Amino acid sequence: MSLLNFRLSVPAPALFASFLTLDQAILDALPIGVYACDVDGQIVRVNHRAIELWGKAPNLLDRAQKFCGSFRVETLDGDFIPPEETPMAQAVLTGKSFEGVEVAVTNPDGKRWVARVNVAPLRDEDGEIVGGINCFLDVTHEHEMRVALARQQRTFDLAMIASRMGTWRYTIADNICIYDHNAQRLYGLTEARFLHDKDGVEAKFHPDDMDLMWARVAKALDPAGDGRYDVEYRVKQRDGSWRWLSAWGLVEFEGEGAARKPVAIAGASRDLSELKQGEELQRLLTNELNHRVKNTLATVQSIVNQTLRGAGDVEAARKTVNARLLALAGAHDLLTARAWAGADLADLVARAIAPFPVGQFVLTGPSLVVLPTQALALSLALHELATNAAKYGALSRPEGRVEICWDARDEEVDLSWRESGGPLVAPPSRRGFGSRLIEHASRDLAGRFRFEFDPAGVRCWISASLATRDEDLQAIA
Template structure:
């Protein structure tokens, strides 16, 4: 217990405020020098300086401020200038709020207290609303009159903000359609929101305290153990698609996200799980797959019918049979282009996949293919597939693919804005190329398809070392010209 010692200061107390109060020129204030302070003020200051809690004293009708070391950080840059000065000078921004509280104590002698009392204050970090637990008590002089206000405060700003955030999160969790639950590390369910009730069919009181494995289909129990293994390592498991069992025994398709829950000391104490019903999405995917399969089947039927008609029409001689064979090959190439589209999104496909599919009839060892990952639109898929078919057919007859050791290089690159691309087909190792005296159907088809359908430019060069085809075209031809 500290003993008050009269004298010019408060030498029995350690700390900055004991030194500042002891050295302050109080003779220039209404309270006068410390040696003339009334016993009630000396006792109040002695108690204040000896306390480890936040205390400020507002003395007399001017409410001169005295405070301890525990209180100083709460006023920021107001310290130390506020010491010994009328409160109105340094608490100006909240004076209309603070003055009535202080006057109430000073004039009535009653104690004013509140929990999480908001104050609008400026303390060097910009204006802010802060919260305090307060207890403002009267300090009586020897005649029983109230001479000052003894204020015990405790800032609760961070706690209040955390509580408000927790309430907002709780409201979000309660109102969301997503199923949100939490478990401890033993997989025991500890919380269950309304979204979980709607998705799984169980009430909260039916599930809290049960194992989360109750939701797993029999063939997916190992999945849960792997999830908790990852959570125990501090991993966040991003959304993935799985299935869970409802209260009626049926399965529901869900997108599941799992994250660790941390305790106050930073240790992992459990897991939070967010599940979203993706039944409609899975149904659409199944319908889409069925529709694509049906479309693919019908396209092949149409192409087969066209092929049969061509074979029945051109059967009179060798030239007709050769023409029919070429026609069949072109239809087969067109069918492969449709396969690429129906296997993907129908709207676009990866350029490398388009090239590999178009060149399926040939050995991959005969090609050197380089270029970045890049998607092309549906019209480009058809045009490029048919063009590569014509180029490869020509190379197999007259160019690099007609001789052992011949090689075809295919290289492409996209423009910086990803709106266009350049592609180069070049042959080497084949017979010496002779410039044709007339343009064949294949050359015309290549130029028409690539220049027209891709809204680009095509250059065919019959170099002695091998055919070169250069294309500068739009990546989204249908958007460019339709």
């Protein structure tokens, strides 16, 4: 569940108060613009990225500037969207959520860019709307690439027709299609003549595309129609692979009126493989970006909600939230440096213990790459262990030591945490959020977890599956 569609688990005033006391540096570290409005549409909080994108800072709690901090918002077709009709306004006024909506934004200096917004209303425990939250990012480059791709496709179509490259002619009387040299290459043929009988068609055209192809053929051959043929389908190549093609043509008719009948279709074909691959890549990249943003926001939401639940000291809760979010951000930095293909466990451990007295740690282990989900889970688990040790365990005394060891064995990575030199340890009377977070992290690791409160020091063992091949790592990541 993402931050954009959750129901509040604490009263709205408490949530807004906690949101307002969060460290601004945490909000400013987010790579997307984020702002929140109250039920009257007044902007109550905004991060640095949102201000950068807008080109100006909004006046908080200003009734004259409601629902949006943009100078001007339009549809992608150029139609002006008044502030009271923006997605944020509709979320606050009607309770509607928006995901992946794109709008054109104009800044005060005249700069124009395209924003993709995710907006949802904020509700209290009774389901009443108390405000709204908007997460948005600049997708101008992606939008321009889509426009350029569409323009390039139109130009390419005209060039193909004008040059008559990849042409063919299908005659109905003998059920034979004659392909020129380029069309033979596109269709994976070794000769120009191709018999369109049942066996030939089933061997050449993808079964999922044949109903559409024959429907388009029947429409084009209708004597009462315009004779235009246009379809996209996959054809089998000589190596067994499939190639996407676009085919279009015109039917040749004989006779007039009731005697009019089709005799042939003349047309051309072009390769759509790169276009289809580009569309699929774009879809995958967009889905991956949305997936990562949703997962990150869901993790942030869980950390904030669980930390604030039952917290008696707001300031202490704020510091705890900040520390946990910084640990999460540190793992994200390591993953970003490797294009989210995983993180080196040695770097991950070093980053996790950096806020603590590093001289009291002993680290032993080889360089191992862990998967993104494992990196995030391990980072949070190590942070909780170190925080607990600083409060109650070995790190609370100068002579205390923490030994962290890890190694790869039988396609698994095993990590151990061992404290010594601290106060005597006794099992806690209740399980806190930190313990639950560590156990949850072990599930994200797809591994095992064991925790012991030895009087001499806390012991913890975590094991997880290890991707042993590059293709495994890429597939799971």
